[in-house]
Amino acid sequence: MHSFTEENYLKAIYQLMEPQEEAVSTNAIAERINTKAATVTDMLKKLSAKELVIYTKYQGVSLSPAGRKIALGIIRKHRLWEFFLVEKLDFRWDEVHDMAEQLEHIQSPELVERLDAFLGHPKRDPHGDPIPDSNGQFASSHTLLLEKGIKGKKYTMTGVVDHDTRFLRHLDELGLVPGSPVLITGITEYDQSLQLKLNKKRMVHVSNHVAKNILITDSSAHE
Amino acid sequence: MHSFTEENYLKAIYQLMEPQEEAVSTNAIAERINTKAATVTDMLKKLSAKELVIYTKYQGVSLSPAGRKIALGIIRKHRLWEFFLVEKLDFRWDEVHDMAEQLEHIQSPELVERLDAFLGHPKRDPHGDPIPDSNGQFASSHTLLLEKGIKGKKYTMTGVVDHDTRFLRHLDELGLVPGSPVLITGITEYDQSLQLKLNKKRMVHVSNHVAKNILITDSSAHE
DNA sequence: TATTTATTTTAGACTACTCTAAATTATGAA
DNA sequence: TTCATAATTTAGAGTAGTCTAAAATAAATA
Ligand SMILES: [Mn+2]
Ligand SMILES: [Mn+2]
Ligand SMILES: [Mn+2]
Ligand SMILES: [Mn+2]
Numbered sequence: 317m318h319s320f321t322e323e324n325y326l327k328a329i330y331q332l333m334e335p336q337e338e339a340v341s342t343n344a345i346a347e348r349i350n351t352k353a354a355t356v357t358d359m360l361k362k363l364s365a366k367e368l369v370i371y372t373k374y375q376g377v378s379l380s381p382a383g384r385k386i387a388l389g390i391i392r393k394h395r396l397w398e399f400f401l402v403e404k405l406d407f408r409w410d411e412v413h414d415m416a417e418q419l420e421h422i423q424s425p426e427l428v429e430r431l432d433a434f435l436g437h438p439k440r441d442p443h444g445d446p447i448p449d450s451n452g453q454f455a456s457s458h459t460l461l462l463e464k465g466i467k468g469k470k471y472t473m474t475g476v477v478d479h480d481t482r483f484l485r486h487l488d489e490l491g492l493v494p495g496s497p498v499l500i501t502g503i504t505e506y507d508q509s510l511q512l513k514l515n516k517k518r519m520v521h522v523s524n525h526v527a528k529n530i531l532i533t534d535s536s537a538h539e
Numbered sequence: 540m541h542s543f544t545e546e547n548y549l550k551a552i553y554q555l556m557e558p559q560e561e562a563v564s565t566n567a568i569a570e571r572i573n574t575k576a577a578t579v580t581d582m583l584k585k586l587s588a589k590e591l592v593i594y595t596k597y598q599g600v601s602l603s604p605a606g607r608k609i610a611l612g613i614i615r616k617h618r619l620w621e622f623f624l625v626e627k628l629d630f631r632w633d634e635v636h637d638m639a640e641q642l643e644h645i646q647s648p649e650l651v652e653r654l655d656a657f658l659g660h661p662k663r664d665p666h667g668d669p670i671p672d673s674n675g676q677f678a679s680s681h682t683l684l685l686e687k688g689i690k691g692k693k694y695t696m697t698g699v700v701d702h703d704t705r706f707l708r709h710l711d712e713l714g715l716v717p718g719s720p721v722l723i724t725g726i727t728e729y730d731q732s733l734q735l736k737l738n739k740k741r742m743v744h745v746s747n748h749v750a751k752n753i754l755i756t757d758s759s760a761h762e
Numbered sequence: 763t764a765t766t767t768a769t770t771t772t773a774g775a776c777t778a779c780t781c782t783a784a785a786t787t788a789t790g791a792a
Numbered sequence: 793t794t795c796a797t798a799a800t801t802t803a804g805a806g807t808a809g810t811c812t813a814a815a816a817t818a819a820a821t822a
Contacts, residue, residue, distance in 0.1 A: 321779065342800055355780055357801055362778090374787060374800060405653040418645045424638050430628040544809065565770055578810055580771055585808090597770060597817060 318368070320421050323390050324349060325359050326368060327420075329379055330387035339376030388452035389428075394420035395441035395448075396431050402442040403435065409442040409493070410484035443484075444475020444494040444531060462498070462510065462522075462530040471498045471532035478529040487530075490520045498532055541591070543644050546613050547572060548582050549591060550643075552602055553610035562599030611675035612651075617643035618664035618671075619654050625665040626658065632665040632716070633707035666707075667698020667717040667754060685721070685733065685745075685753040694721045694755035701752040710753075713743045721755055 318326075328348045332340040342360070346353045364371040368383035379387060397419040401412040429450065432438075439455045440446055446454040459474050473496040476484070487493060491514055501519070502511035508524035522530075541549075551571045555563040565583070569576045587594040591606035602610060620642040624635040652673065655661075662678045663669055669677040682697050696719040699707070710716060714737055724742070725734030731747035745753075 319778080343798095351779095352781065353800060354782080354802080358779080401650070405650070405657055407649075407653065411649075415645070415647050415650055418647075422638070422641045424641075426630075426634075427624070427628070427638055430630070434628055542808080566768095574809095575811065576770060577772080577812080581809080 317423070318366075318386060321359070322363060322366075322368070323386065323421055325356075325363060326379065326383050326387040327390045327394075329369065329377060330384065330391070333378060339378045341376050345377075385452060388448045390420050392448045392450070392452075393422070393428055395445055396428065396435060396438070398441045398443070399435055399438045399447070400431060403438075408484075408488065410481045410488070412442065413479065413481075440475070440494065442494070443479060444473075457533065459531040459533050461528060462500075462532050463508070463524065463527040465498075465500045465510075465527075465532055467500050467503055469500060470535040471500070472496070472535050473498050473530060474533045475531040476529055477531065483526075483529065486526070490522070491518055492520065492522070492530070497535065540646070541589075541609060544582070545586060545589075545591070546609065546644055548579075548586060549602065549606050549610040550613045550617075552592065552600060553607065553614070556601060562601045564599050568600075608675060611671045613643050615671045615673070615675075616645070616651055618668055619651065619658060619661070621664045621666070622658055622661045622670070623654060626661075631707075631711065633704045633711070635665065636702065636704075663698070663717065665717070666702060667696075680756065682754040682756050684751060685723075685755050686731070686747065686750040688721075688723045688733075688750075688755055690723050690726055692723060693758040694723070695719070695758050696721050696753060697756045698754040699752055700754065706749075706752065709749070713737075713745070714741055715743065715745070715753070720758065 325345065328345055329340050332344050332348060342353050342356045345360075346356045349356070360369060360371045360377050363369040363383065364377075367380055368386065369377045370380055371377040394416045397416045398409075398412045401407045401415060402409055407415075432450075438447055446457060448454050457474065461477070462471075462473075465471055473492055473494055475494055476487070492498070492512070497515050499513040500510055501513050504510070508527070510522050510524075510527050512520050512522060514520060548568065551568055552563050555567050555571060565576050565579045568583075569579045572579070583592060583594045583600050586592040586606065587600075590603055591609065592600045593603055594600040617639045620639045621632075621635045624630045624638060625632055630638075655673075661670055669680060671677050680697065684700070685694075685696075688694055696715055696717055698717055699710070715721070715735070720738050722736040723733055724736050727733070731750070733745050733747075733750050735743050735745060737743060
């Protein structure tokens with residue numbers, strides 16, 4: 317089997333590869349895992365020997381199909397546990413990540429499937445991130461950044477880019493959480509900040525920084 | 540903090556000390572943890588330096604108050620997770636131990652307390668073992684071995700001594716699980732086997748070996 | 763009590779993961 | 793294209809946990 321540590325490397329590589337489908341640098345992994353480049357190089361050789369990654373010296377690394385499968389399994393568990401913690405144990409969405417970092421390594425395929433069923437096969441975690449199914453497939457989503465939204469159009473808040481606790485708390489206070497209806501009522505030219513109308517006529521003002529870190533989807537869209 | 544491995548040693552020492560309140564031998568720990576005596580000696584020195592155990596060369600080891608507290612915390616988590624797995628995820632009582640062995644090491648005091656509340660503050664795990672509260676206190680129990688039961692007297696099955704999967708499955712098939720009413724209707728002198736009447740007039744016959752591994756309590760007893 | 767046997771500890775070594783410092787390779791500015 | 797700088801790898805070493813074999817101690821037995 318693969319160790320706790322190996323799993324974390326595979327997950328990190330997956331998440332770094334995700335935006336653009338290209339090889340990931342040693343330094344990028346080191347920064348994400350909070351370790352040193354030399355340590356990463358050692359691990360890449362090990363994962364390469366196990367054929368979980370494709371690694372060429374000085375050329376970066378990418379996941380093999382086997383490595384990708386493991387990474388997706390970890391992410392599936394992470395997000396299911398986060399959903400459990402919020403929906404069943406009443407934690408807030410900004411509190412669950414560290415617990416999920418531990419729970420994602422629990423080994424038991426049967427447990428994952430039963431947990432998934434117990435939770436009602438959720439499609440997204442509390443942060444709006446999609447939960448891969450047992451085959452590693454994601455529900456398709458058509459999201460865009462709030463920053464790119466059009467004035468006067470109705471959207472639904474679907475997730476966040478930044479997962480930092482303070483950011484999530486701030487959104488909580490604004491009442492802007494996954495599922496919230498969002499109507500862009502005004503855009504301030506000067507600083508690109510937005511005036512939004514949420515449900516119950518609640519009006520809020522968000523900075524461009526916030527708008528850059530919120531995902532929305534067309535309200536009329538049927539996922 | 541203390542590692543996964545250290546936690547397993549502390550738990551093992553606790554469980555070996557439990558029956559009689561006396562020091563535990565190196566070999567006993569080695570056997571329980573599936574390791575070698577030399578390895579145990581190393582770990583005992585380490586735990587002793589951390590003042591989690593009281594250890595004198597060649598004299599065996601016992602838990603310090605701090606070590607005992609950690610051990611009880613692990614046991615609390617183990618049993619709460621087992622309860623969760625059986626009650627919420629519909630696992631059978633013979634399937635949950637290995638998962639709980641992993642889950643018991645998840646670090647988050649808040650998670651434990653929320654899980655406990657979510658489960659309704661259960662007093663016993665699926666095997667009838669008491670779940671210590673957050674202060675390490677057990678609900679008092681007045682159990683005896685089925686073997687020691689008196690003919691014609693009504694009891695309630697409360698737990699097992701042996702936790703082996705095959706034994707638990709066997710009890711399942713007999714319909715003899717924690718909570719079952721048990722009336723001893725006959726004792727066979729020759730082999731000390733017992734004739735029992737469970738609920739719904741179900742009659743079962745159990746060997747002395749089985750009777751030695753089942754815990755019962757006086758039905759009239761109020762815990 | 764003396765001797766044999768069992769238990770426990772010590773010595774030395776191995777794997778997994780990590781680090782710092784030095785060497786190597788790639789990159790990009792001149 | 794050359795040189796300086798940044799990124800990466802290699803070398804060497806440390807910690808946690810594990811092992812086998814040998815030495816020391818305790819317990820059992822004659
Ligand atoms: Mn998370
Ligand atoms: Mn998440
Ligand atoms: Mn168990
Ligand atoms: Mn149990």
